[in-house]
Amino acid sequence: MRARDAILKRLRERADGPLSAPDSDFAVVTNRGWSAEERLARFEHWITSVHGEVIHTPHETWTDTLTKVLADKGMRRLALGKQHSVAVEARRALAGAEVELVDVDRDIETWQREQFESVDAGLTSTRGAIAETGSLWLWPTPDEPRLISLVPPIHIAVLDADTLEDTFFDVVKAHGWAGGMPTNALLISGPSKTADIEQTLAYGVHGPRALVVLVRHATTQAEGA
């Protein structure tokens, strides 16, 4: 406690006297006023500019799209949750498919090496996305833990087009993040990358080498399956 008190005392007894705190005007990071089309176009522009793949799909047939993506990419083992509707629908659709489904509702200690070495892809839901930067936002849960969007070589994220918002500031404000943060909140904008070797971009340095975003579009009548 001695260091703490000494540091705080020095800060409180500032030699040049107390400082006054200015107010901040946040207008420059909000009020974009984009239409839904503009939002989607911007999101897609930015996330694809950093190697993210965007695949549009009608909401009711999204699992067909997922099945096709998995087949195209030769994915054999897919890690996914059990409770989120994304996981429930995916599990139902993939029940008879070639792909082996890997449960993630177990403590990492019990299957760390398996997750690191023999899972081809992780499937997660998203809470929304940010148009200005092409970012997905995720709050990992016990059903969809933190590492399934990081450890497998491919991350497949499901995004509902109508959850797109303009800016990060807008998301933080609209969803009351300050009122209660989860253990881990994430923005993900593309696959893992580095430019540490002579400024040359390389993907998949520690995290996934590919990020596939399945953007689900609601059709006029029924929303959801």
Place this chain on the structure above:
Amino acid sequence: MSLQSHDVRPQGVQTYTPREFHHQAHDALGNPQIRANFRKAMDGLMTKRRDSFADWDLETLRELGANIRLRALAKLPDLLEQLEANCEANGIRVHWAEDGEQACRIIREICESHDARSVVKGKSMVTEEMHLNAYLEQAGIEALESDLGEYLVQLNEQTPSHIIMPAIHLNTDEISEILHDKTGTERTRDVDTMTAAARQQLRERFMAADVGVSGVNFAVAETGTLCLVENEGNGRMTTTVPPVHIAVTGIEKVVEQLRDVPPLYALLTRSATGQHVTTYFNMISSPRKEGEHDGPKEVHLVLVDSGRSRIYQDDELLDTLRCIRCGACMNHCPVYTRVGGHSYGTTYPGPIGSILSPHLMGLEETKDLPTASSLCGACGEVCPVKIPIPDLLVRLRRESVGEGRGNVPGAGVKRTRKEAAAWKGFQWLATHPAVWRAGTSVPGKLRALMPAKLGVWTDYRTAPKPAGTTLHALVKRHQASKSHQPNNKSHEEEP
């Protein structure tokens, strides 16, 4: 408070010191490889930064960034207490350290309480500042850097040469050679192959690590949240895979509210590398909760002072603490671009390093750094939080010769009696016009006595000769002749 960092640098690591700035800069200037690497990288980064702000009202955004940081500093002691209270409420244990040595000890004790033998690190400049790796090594704990650039630099037994791009001084062939020598990776010029090899090597280490150590980009007082900005995913690995996570940060990194984060993040990524966003923005607010299946079971936050509360005392120097560590000042500095990061011999190179290091290490060690600038002003113009870096460089130059307020350790170290007397003499001359005029006319009158040989100067040049008539006299004569011409407009017509 001890200013000298505890000396734990291991023998093997190639060391640079700020005392040797001139020699190191001289060597770097003579190394075409270093010059080419930095020049290419910095030119690219300047263009990318400019392009990334193209659609923005950059001045307003910088104004907001500066304003947020200033507000945080104005409330600093309260915010630190609030951060501590909220972190503790979330289950994050908070520790305070007066200096790097204390911080190292705290980290070692946490490691020892878990019988940790292996630590994996995300990028953290403050742990570089306190030489944590070497300290842990001495305690028998291996510390491995996981950021690809830091990993390469560590393999090569060096220190980072840029705060965002640690291995910027190495080119592809050199990196291939390092990976081959140290890890047995086959030589290749293919960056993807090298990256894949490092991925494999480091994944083993993540799985085996007992403790993960990371830095913090922003610590949010309002929610007790630690924010980490990164592209590679090593930061997420470091803070998620090992059973214990220790985050280390300087006390100035706190911000008041969560809404303060988006503007700073927008400024940081674009200023640093010209990216519109990084791959990951990782916000950690607690250890693994009941029912969760991954993430560390313990999270610690170590708040390090190390001279920061001393900087805090002085109204002008305070601006130094606004820094969000983007490195834009380096990328735009004509001196840094030419001499490279290692020449400075400090954890933080370039303009920000030159205004920060004297406080961390004392002016005895760093007296040359504030002069490692042409005062062109580029650093101040690009700083996302509007730190008046050139003014602070001048302030530190004054401090180093004992002409400041004495608020910097080692103030006055560069003062010599001779120089002080010379300037005093000049001051007297310059404020006594009659003496000045008499004095300045002497060289012109004695111009015939100028020697033809002046040491090395005249090996390749002719000796300069003072003019017979001074410039002042010439101008006076010219003006007198102009004012006789009736049609000529002279500035005296203006009111």
